[in-house]
Amino acid sequence: MPWVVRDAVRDINRTVARRWQAIDPLLPDPAALPNGCGAPLVVNDDHGRVAGLGVCVHHHISADSLNQTWGAADRFTLVPRLPGQDVEASAGLLLVQWRDHLAGVGAARGTDTSATVVWPSQDITGIQALLRHGLQPRTVIAARLRPQAPNGPRFVPRGAYGVTIRPAGPADEVQVLDLELQLIRYDMHFGGPVWRPATARLVREEIHGSLTRQATWTWLAERAGGAAGLLVAQPPEEAGWIAGMTCASPAAYLQTMFVDPAERGTGIGAALVRYLHAQLDASGVAVTLLHHSQVNPLSAPFWYRMGYRPLWTSWEARPASALR
Secondary structure, eight states: OOHHHHHHHHHHHHHHHHHHHHHOTTSOOOOOOOOOSSSOEEEEOTTSOEEEEEEEEEEEOOTTSGGGGGSOSEEEEEEEEOOSSOOHHHHHHHHHHHHHHHHTOGGGGSSSEEEEEEEETTOGGGHHHHHHTTOEEEEEEEEEEOOOOOSSSOOOOOOOTTOEEEEOOGGGHHHHHHHHHHHHHHHGGGTOOOOOTTHHHHHHHHHHHHHTSSSOOEEEEEETTEEEEEEEEEOGGGOHHHHTTOSSSSEEEEEEEEEOGGGTTSSHHHHHHHHHHHHHHHTTOOEEEEEEESSOTTHHHHHHHTTOEEEEEEEEESSGGGOO
């Protein structure tokens, strides 16, 4: 990276950090720009000064990775750094450069590709630019802060009538697998996951590994001996991959929550989540993060009733050539 750009990154990151904190105090300080698949994209103001930066990062997800189920095989992500109170104009100029860059990248021309910008959910000034360039909001990273510790005895979460919540173990592999695969098929309605030839096998292998651990973070909700709901979480020591998306620490990640369609509306989902929250709050976890679909009509109302609110929104064009 040229020294002029390095200096600009340092100065712009300081400005962006102040802007982000004013927008949403849960946002982290901007990290150093990663290495990209090309030269940094630079936006200049009318006086020729650097007014914005961006880097395009390309990740190819191999077919033997479960991660390929959760999106395109070739993912191009724009990491922007845009100072100023109103970033619509600079965001538009940056997106034009990104579109032109991707047009010259062979791997971006396929059908199994995506172009994504992860944008602070409460930063409304760049949204018109994202929409004009063909990006649509697809997923949200939502956050729930640990409430202030109440006085008195330890809080006991409210359950659901006739339902038992218990840790899942190796003998529950088939039931957990069934609920996990139902979740993937359900979420496919909203344009997120892609069913791959290896999806079922890779999900089974991941479940087998997690259920054989001494301390499991997988819970089943049962009614009359049958599995009615599933919750899987990652404690802070496993959630480092997403912890940098917030300044609050330590952070946990709520990975999976699914209720059998026949049991929806009976309170099982809320009971599972309250059960997890009680565990995390008692152990001092400051914030819990999760992903949910922006367009799933059930997700946002449920999660916001459970105390979550949007932190980051992933804006995506799929395939990547749909970026305008």
